[in-house]
Amino acid sequence: MTTSGNENKADQELRDEVVKLYSRGYRLTGWAVKLGLATLAAVVIGGVMTWLAHTALPVETLKEIDVPASVLNSFSTSIPHSSSEGGQSSSDLPFVAVSDQLTGMTSFMVGPVAFVLGTLLLFGCGFLMIFGGELGSLSSLARMGAAAGVMIIASNTVSAITGSDNTSQGTAEPSPRIAFMEAVDKKLLNIIERELPARQTLDTDYVRAQVQLLSKQKDSQVELYKRVSSGLAGKPDFTPDEKVAYLIDEAAFNQAKTDIARKYLDERMQHSAARSAWAKVAFNLSAILLILTVAIGWLARSLAKRVHRIDAELAKELDAKRKKLTPAAT
Numbered sequence: 334m335t336t337s338g339n340e341n342k343a344d345q346e347l348r349d350e351v352v353k354l355y356s357r358g359y360r361l362t363g364w365a366v367k368l369g370l371a372t373l374a375a376v377v378i379g380g381v382m383t384w385l386a387h388t389a390l391p392v393e394t395l396k397e398i399d400v401p402a403s404v405l406n407s408f409s410t411s412i413p414h415s416s417s418e419g420g421q422s423s424s425d426l427p428f429v430a431v432s433d434q435l436t437g438m439t440s441f442m443v444g445p446v447a448f449v450l451g452t453l454l455l456f457g458c459g460f461l462m463i464f465g466g467e468l469g470s471l472s473s474l475a476r477m478g479a480a481a482g483v484m485i486i487a488s489n490t491v492s493a494i495t496g497s498d499n500t501s502q503g504t505a506e507p508s509p510r511i512a513f514m515e516a517v518d519k520k521l522l523n524i525i526e527r528e529l530p531a532r533q534t535l536d537t538d539y540v541r542a543q544v545q546l547l548s549k550q551k552d553s554q555v556e557l558y559k560r561v562s563s564g565l566a567g568k569p570d571f572t573p574d575e576k577v578a579y580l581i582d583e584a585a586f587n588q589a590k591t592d593i594a595r596k597y598l599d600e601r602m603q604h605s606a607a608r609s610a611w612a613k614v615a616f617n618l619s620a621i622l623l624i625l626t627v628a629i630g631w632l633a634r635s636l637a638k639r640v641h642r643i644d645a646e647l648a649k650e651l652d653a654k655r656k657k658l659t660p661a662a663t
Contacts, residue, residue: 351643358636365630372622379615386608391601392576395546398517398525401536401571408510408528443492451485454478522548535564536571542581551584558585566591 458478507515509528516524522544530537542561545554562585565578575597582594589598 348647351640351647354636354643355640358633358640361629361633361636365626365633368622368626368629372619372626375615375619375622379612379619382608382612382615386605386612389601389605389608391579391598395543395577395580398520398540398543398547399574399577400514400517400540401573403536403571404530404540405510405514407530408508408513410508410510412506412508443488447485448489451482451489453482455482455486458482520547535561535569538564539569539571539573539577542584543577546580546584555585558582562586562591565593 455478458475461475462472462479506512513525513528516528525544526541529540538557538561542554542557545551545557558581562578562582565573565581573593575593578591579589579594579597582589582591589595
């Protein structure tokens, strides 16, 4: 009995050690998974910082045209009207101003919503006038409401017949300034080049240089770029965009020469270098985490194999003991 009890106690202690090994391997596996996720996160952060470092580099192409206010002020803000018979514009015809004022005053009465409201007002007030009996002081309000409904319906009817949209006579075109700004927004280079003032001043040459940078013949205008760069190096009457100044210097001299271009270049390179440094830190950290992940994963796998081997040996010993205790078959 004593020998059997000692064997059972030894077996229990062995099982406890196996459980501890299994628990330790399970914890190591959990740590390996966590380190693997951390490695992946570090790689993602490194990739994002690399992309941000690339975006922080100085621009290589012009995306928007910068137009100084002095150039815009050279365009008229008056809105031209289409010419009528006799060579007069619509603004020169008699009674047009009065008509435009009346049109503005009655424009709220035209439209599908106004037509529906006018119809409801007419029928509602008419119903009260016919079937309301003695309304007293409300009868005058009902008549006024019915009259307003008639006016709204009449305005919509006339508008539908004449095709009027309650705008001034003659087709209004955008002002020269608005038209030029639209061409700038849409990068219509031919229109910009044609509409620019003929004077050769720094502000107009500044815009012309940008047009040439966007065109296919940008390399043939080196003298224009040099002239603009020389003007920007002084004290221009406007504040140039730093990206544009940098691109003009690059096109003229293949380097940043003006103060504003050098300042832009230095700032962009500093931002790019800082983000590249963070990307390097992230990638180095991911390499360390990867080594730890592989090492801990290998240790967890080794413990798992050891536990399985011990389990197999225990199973064999239990089978052998069971066979000994089983009485021999008669």
